Amino acid sequence: AQSVTQLDSHVSVSEGTPVLLRCNYSSSYSPSLFWYVQHPNKGLQLLLKYTSAATLVKGINGFEAEFKKSETSFHLTKPSAHMSDAAEYFCAQGGRRALTFGSGTRLQVQP
Amino acid sequence: EPEVTQTPSHQVTQMGQEVILRCVPISNHLYFYWYRQILGQKVEFLVSFYNNEISEKSEIFDDQFSVERPDGSNFTLKIRSTKLEDSAMYFCASRAAERLNTEAFFGQGTRLTVV
Numbered sequence: 608a609q610s611v612t613q614l615d616s617h618v619s620v621s622e623g624t625p626v627l628l629r630c631n632y633s634s635s636y637s638p639s640l641f642w643y644v645q646h647p648n649k650g651l652q653l654l655l656k657y658t659s660a661a662t663l664v665k666g667i668n669g670f671e672a673e674f675k676k677s678e679t680s681f682h683l684t685k686p687s688a689h690m691s692d693a694a695e696y697f698c699a700q701g702g703r704r705a706l707t708f709g710s711g712t713r714l715q716v717q718p
Numbered sequence: 719e720p721e722v723t724q725t726p727s728h729q730v731t732q733m734g735q736e737v738i739l740r741c742v743p744i745s746n747h748l749y750f751y752w753y754r755q756i757l758g759q760k761v762e763f764l765v766s767f768y769n770n771e772i773s774e775k776s777e778i779f780d781d782q783f784s785v786e787r788p789d790g791s792n793f794t795l796k797i798r799s800t801k802l803e804d805s806a807m808y809f810c811a812s813r814a815a816e817r818l819n820t821e822a823f824f825g826q827g828t829r830l831t832v833v
Contacts, residue, residue, distance in 0.1 A: 652824075
């Protein structure tokens, strides 16, 4: 069975500093990987996805993620955090029928 | 931009009562899903639905759960006799295709509280 591990349940950064949210996935020949964001009282919004093209994937709102097969990682980064980035972030791996989610990382952005 | 919509946003129900959670998937999508997230836990897959039948279900999706597409637009999740442990956020999702790299579009969720 697939498993997705998000290594940090909470991350706190100051506005304007870099963001790193970590995700490790189940080893797979050709994984499909996604990052979703959930703002309070909102649904899950797709930030970006990896589909075996470029290993560095650019998403919305300045986020990007790097696929590293040797480390089975797909960490999410942003060079400079904004207050509006405060939310819950979920890493997910595509399966035959459904997505397998990590447990989520709550990002706090301090002024 | 097309979106998945869910109603209601919040539902409080007494234990043992039936609830129906409603979803309107994106109109040209063919694959529909329900996920749930118990407070503080992972988003978990419940069931997938295609061509008017369940294509896969998790061990969570026992006999008290059922899904239906009663018309051309709605997709519903029914919990026949709710338990306290059914309290969770329930997300509906839809996809245009069932390839691994096709993203799922999620609704804003229904928060179900069983008292």
